[in-house]
Amino acid sequence: MPLANAVQLIAYPNRIGRGLADLGDFVDLLGNAVGGIHLLPPFPSNADGGFSPLTHREIDPAYGTWADVERLAAGRDLCLDLVLNHLADDSPEFQDYLRHGRASPHAALFVDVDALGPIGPEELARIHIRKEKEPFREIVFADGTHGRVWCTFTERQIDLDYRSEAVYRLMADNIAALAGHGVKLLRLDAFGYTTKQIGTSCFLVEPEVWRILEWFRATAAGHGVDILPEVHDHPSWQHAIARRGMWAYGFALPPLVLHALSCGDARQLKAWLRMCPHNQITVLDTHDGICIPDAEGLLPPADLEALIQDVSARSASPVLRRQGDAVHSVGAIYQLTCTFFDALRRDADAYLCARAIQFFTPGIPQVYYVGLLAGSNDDALLRRTGEAREINRHYYTAEEAAGALHTPTVRRLLRLMALRSTHPAFGGTFELAYSADDALSMGWRAGRHSCWLEVDLRRRAAVLRHTDEQGRIVETRC
Missing domain, CATH: 3.90.400.10 (Oligo-1,6-glucosidase; Domain 2)
Incomplete structure (x- = not known):
C-alpha cells in the first residue's frame, strides 16, 4: 500500500515521556494531525543516540517492546531507521x-x-x-x-563490508523482520558511506552506490516496504534518487525557507519548487539539525554564508565536513545545530509561515518532535553532554509534552497539520502561481476541492483559502 499523504511525526523512543508507551499516548493526543511516525532507532545501542545498534531484531527494554512499536503502526504509517552502514562493537x-x-x-x-x-597520504586525502x-x-x-x-x-x-554477500544476507533478514512488525518506510541511514574503494572519496562512489541502493529498493519492495535513502550532498542526488523510484529527501527546503523569510525574497525558493521531486519527504528540522550542503548551488554562496552566520549566532557549534588528510582543519559547514523555532528567533508568525510553506511543498511532510512543540534550544542538555546536536534533542516529560500542545503557537500548528493531513486537495495537482519576489502563492487542486496558500514574506503573514466539505471557500490565517 502507498504511504498516506499526511504529516508524519519524527520522534525518539524516549524523549517524550519515559518510553514507547508514553510516546504512543502522546501520538494519540494528536488525532488527525498526523498520519505517520518516523520512530528514531529503538534498538539496543551503545553510542550515537541509538544509531549504533547491536541488532535490529530487538527493542531496547528500557523503551518498551515490539508491541509498543506495533501500537504506533496501528492505523498509521511507521518509518524506522535501517542503520545499514555499521554495527555496534558490542554486537x-x-x-x-x-x-x-x-x-x-x-x-x-x-x-x-x-x-x-x-x-x-594521497589515498587518505581523498576519503x-x-x-x-x-x-x-x-x-x-x-x-x-x-x-x-x-x-x-x-x-x-x-x-560493514558491502563487497560481502554476508552483509546482504544480514540486511535481507533485518528488512523481513522489520516489515513483519508493520514498518512501511525504511530510512536508509548513512548509505553513502557503504562504498569503500581506496583511491576514491569512499562516499557515494558511482556506480556502486546505485547497485547497493537498487538491491535495497527491490528487497524492501518484496515485503511491501518503501525506502528513503538519507544523504546530505549536492541536490542532484535527490533528483537521481527520485528518478529511481525511491523516496527522496527535501533537505534543501530548510535553508531555502530560512533565507526567504530572513531576506524577504522567495526567488530561490520558487526556483526549487518548480523542479523539486514530488516523491520526496520534506523536513524543516530533524534530530541532526539544519543541513547545508543540500542548498549549495541553489542559494548564492554569499546568501548561504549570511544564513550560516545568522543562525550560528543562536546555535551550538556546527557539524563540519573534513577530509582524511586534514582531520584537524576547519571544514565546510555540514549541519547547523539549532531548533528551527530558535533559527527564526522564536517568531511564532514566521514559524507558522515556514510550516505552511513546508506543508504545501510537494511531498510528504515530517515534523520533528521539538519542532512540533515549538521547542527552544536546550543549552543545559548541551552543556551536560558536550554533544552539539543535543541542543535540539530536549527530553520532555509526558506532562510537559501534553501541556505544550495547548500553547498558542502549537495549537496553530496543529490546526495547520490537520488541514494538510485531511484536505482532499493535497491528493491532486500542485500549482505555483505568479507572485512578487517578496511573496509566495502556491496551492493544490483535486476535482472541486482546492487549498491555497498566500505568504507575505516581509510581514511574515500567511493566509489560507480552502474549500470546505460543501465546496465553499473558507479563508483563515495561519
Missing part, C-alpha cells in the same frame, strides 16, 4: 569476530582495512570522513594479533 557478530578473528563466521561482515591495499581522525580503528584479537576495521563515525560503530 554479537563483532564480539565473535574479536574472539575468533578471520575464522569467525561473521568475519566477512567487517572491513579488513589492511586487506584493502596500501593507504598512503570523506566524519570525525577528527582517520576512519580506522586498531583492534586486538583474542589470540593477541592486531588488525584494523573501518569506523566512519564513532569508534563504537564498525562499518
Whole structure:
C-alpha cells in the first residue's frame, strides 16, 4: 500500500515521556494531525543516540517492546531507521569476530582495512570522513594479533563490508523482520558511506552506490516496504534518487525557507519548487539539525554564508565536513545545530509561515518532535553532554509534552497539520502561481476541492483559502 499523504511525526523512543508507551499516548493526543511516525532507532545501542545498534531484531527494554512499536503502526504509517552502514562493537557478530578473528563466521561482515591495499597520504586525502581522525580503528584479537576495521563515525560503530554477500544476507533478514512488525518506510541511514574503494572519496562512489541502493529498493519492495535513502550532498542526488523510484529527501527546503523569510525574497525558493521531486519527504528540522550542503548551488554562496552566520549566532557549534588528510582543519559547514523555532528567533508568525510553506511543498511532510512543540534550544542538555546536536534533542516529560500542545503557537500548528493531513486537495495537482519576489502563492487542486496558500514574506503573514466539505471557500490565517 502507498504511504498516506499526511504529516508524519519524527520522534525518539524516549524523549517524550519515559518510553514507547508514553510516546504512543502522546501520538494519540494528536488525532488527525498526523498520519505517520518516523520512530528514531529503538534498538539496543551503545553510542550515537541509538544509531549504533547491536541488532535490529530487538527493542531496547528500557523503551518498551515490539508491541509498543506495533501500537504506533496501528492505523498509521511507521518509518524506522535501517542503520545499514555499521554495527555496534558490542554486537554479537563483532564480539565473535574479536574472539575468533578471520575464522569467525561473521568475519566477512567487517572491513579488513589492511586487506584493502596500501593507504598512503594521497589515498587518505581523498576519503570523506566524519570525525577528527582517520576512519580506522586498531583492534586486538583474542589470540593477541592486531588488525584494523573501518569506523566512519564513532569508534563504537564498525562499518560493514558491502563487497560481502554476508552483509546482504544480514540486511535481507533485518528488512523481513522489520516489515513483519508493520514498518512501511525504511530510512536508509548513512548509505553513502557503504562504498569503500581506496583511491576514491569512499562516499557515494558511482556506480556502486546505485547497485547497493537498487538491491535495497527491490528487497524492501518484496515485503511491501518503501525506502528513503538519507544523504546530505549536492541536490542532484535527490533528483537521481527520485528518478529511481525511491523516496527522496527535501533537505534543501530548510535553508531555502530560512533565507526567504530572513531576506524577504522567495526567488530561490520558487526556483526549487518548480523542479523539486514530488516523491520526496520534506523536513524543516530533524534530530541532526539544519543541513547545508543540500542548498549549495541553489542559494548564492554569499546568501548561504549570511544564513550560516545568522543562525550560528543562536546555535551550538556546527557539524563540519573534513577530509582524511586534514582531520584537524576547519571544514565546510555540514549541519547547523539549532531548533528551527530558535533559527527564526522564536517568531511564532514566521514559524507558522515556514510550516505552511513546508506543508504545501510537494511531498510528504515530517515534523520533528521539538519542532512540533515549538521547542527552544536546550543549552543545559548541551552543556551536560558536550554533544552539539543535543541542543535540539530536549527530553520532555509526558506532562510537559501534553501541556505544550495547548500553547498558542502549537495549537496553530496543529490546526495547520490537520488541514494538510485531511484536505482532499493535497491528493491532486500542485500549482505555483505568479507572485512578487517578496511573496509566495502556491496551492493544490483535486476535482472541486482546492487549498491555497498566500505568504507575505516581509510581514511574515500567511493566509489560507480552502474549500470546505460543501465546496465553499473558507479563508483563515495561519
